[in-house]
Amino acid sequence: MSGATFEIGTWRPGLESLIWNCEEQDLPTGGELGHLVTAFAVPGEAPSIAHAENTFGGWGVGLAEEAAALAVETPSVVTLQPPAPRLSNNLAEDVHVIGGLTWSQIAKVFNISERAAAGWRAQGVPPHRQETMEALRAIAVTMVGGLGTGGVSRWLSAGRPSRLDRIGVGEVAAVAEEAKSYRDTPAT
Amino acid sequence: MALNFDILREIPVGEAMESVFYRAVHIPARGEPDPLFSLPASGRWPTAWTLYTGTTEPVAWAEYCRNHAHDIGLSDVTGGVGLAKATLPSYAHLEVAKALPRRSLYELSFDFRAMADLTIPWAEDLLARAGFDLGSFYADQRSGYGDCPALAELVSQLGWEAIKVPSAAWQRPDGFCVPVFETGRRRLVKMVRTLESASPSVALAAATSYASGERPVWLG
Numbered sequence: 190m191s192g193a194t195f196e197i198g199t200w201r202p203g204l205e206s207l208i209w210n211c212e213e214q215d216l217p218t219g220g221e222l223g224h225l226v227t228a229f230a231v232p233g234e235a236p237s238i239a240h241a242e243n244t245f246g247g248w249g250v251g252l253a254e255e256a257a258a259l260a261v262e263t264p265s266v267v268t269l270q271p272p273a274p275r276l277s278n279n280l281a282e283d284v285h286v287i288g289g290l291t292w293s294q295i296a297k298v299f300n301i302s303e304r305a306a307a308g309w310r311a312q313g314v315p316p317h318r319q320e321t322m323e324a325l326r327a328i329a330v331t332m333v334g335g336l337g338t339g340g341v342s343r344w345l346s347a348g349r350p351s352r353l354d355r356i357g358v359g360e361v362a363a364v365a366e367e368a369k370s371y372r373d374t375p376a377t
Numbered sequence: 378m379a380l381n382f383d384i385l386r387e388i389p390v391g392e393a394m395e396s397v398f399y400r401a402v403h404i405p406a407r408g409e410p411d412p413l414f415s416l417p418a419s420g421r422w423p424t425a426w427t428l429y430t431g432t433t434e435p436v437a438w439a440e441y442c443r444n445h446a447h448d449i450g451l452s453d454v455t456g457g458v459g460l461a462k463a464t465l466p467s468y469a470h471l472e473v474a475k476a477l478p479r480r481s482l483y484e485l486s487f488d489f490r491a492m493a494d495l496t497i498p499w500a501e502d503l504l505a506r507a508g509f510d511l512g513s514f515y516a517d518q519r520s521g522y523g524d525c526p527a528l529a530e531l532v533s534q535l536g537w538e539a540i541k542v543p544s545a546a547w548q549r550p551d552g553f554c555v556p557v558f559e560t561g562r563r564r565l566v567k568m569v570r571t572l573e574s575a576s577p578s579v580a581l582a583a584a585t586s587y588a589s590g591e592r593p594v595w596l597g
Contacts, residue, residue, distance in 0.1 A: 255462075256580050256583040257435075257549060259466065259584075260439075260469075260584040261551075263470045264435045264578060265482065266575060266578050268479060268574060273406040332478055334403070334404035334405045335404045335574075336479070344448065344476045348450075371445075372416065373420075374429050375444060376420055376431070376545075376556065
């Protein structure tokens, strides 16, 4: 059997040794590489091939079953959170407290100094920064019930690029949509 | 390709005696969670109002995990070391919550008059004959969920209040998804909040099937 018989995109050099047949039962199946490649061939006929990504990474079926058994035993963990802080009518303060963001983190979004951002608490947010700050507050309000203020901060600042980084380069609407998606419970 | 409506009409619908389904619900900053909230035209079975539920609690949490794989990835409890066979039992009961919002868990009881069980062989055969690719049940969002949205467009004409379908997130024989449609809403007989605030466990996150290429690295 040659690589040419596989669908485009599913074959790569080296897989020849992984093709299992009834005479090679001790050879690996491909699952350990994160891929399941199955070929059915009848002499004289073109092989029928199925390929699927192994959604359990390198774990293999046994470990996935073990995880499932433990998950059925403990599907969730109950943790109560303190009530979320109330909005204060001070936009900068709300983003700082409810979003759990430091003045340094807020400053970085707008590429300004930490001192300037902290000054917004007393002086008010400049008009040209208000829309982004209001969006940040709206995102924080959406997420804080489930995450707490520390969790909102992590949700915004973790990852590369982080959601704060993305807001800084103008992706406010996309990040707001991600927060909004948490209000629903769609199945995939 | 359009689905054959006449064949789809042959799919049997049945009454389901009061059945309990599970749903993980958003916790707002103030006030009570709304277990019947649904964004219009979202998810695998988009209609004006589709309420996604699972037949078991693990299905409800697994769907939550699969939907938010990125934030599961940001909620690594191993500090970058990753989960392994030897460590799974130790971590299994921990919460995945650093960047994944906690949810309330609700039990919703329905008394459907017309629920189509699309998991039985008879229904699968009719679906296939109607032009529905059965692989669509597991198709990813990036592929548009296969033929599922096209079938969802027809549920109102077919008179289906709800459907029982495989769960892409919990690909095991002990759990299914039950999307409830607008006409099924009136069959709701009871709603109970069983968990006020909870997170999926590490074991549940590890047992979840994620969309292709989206499984968080730390889960192994």
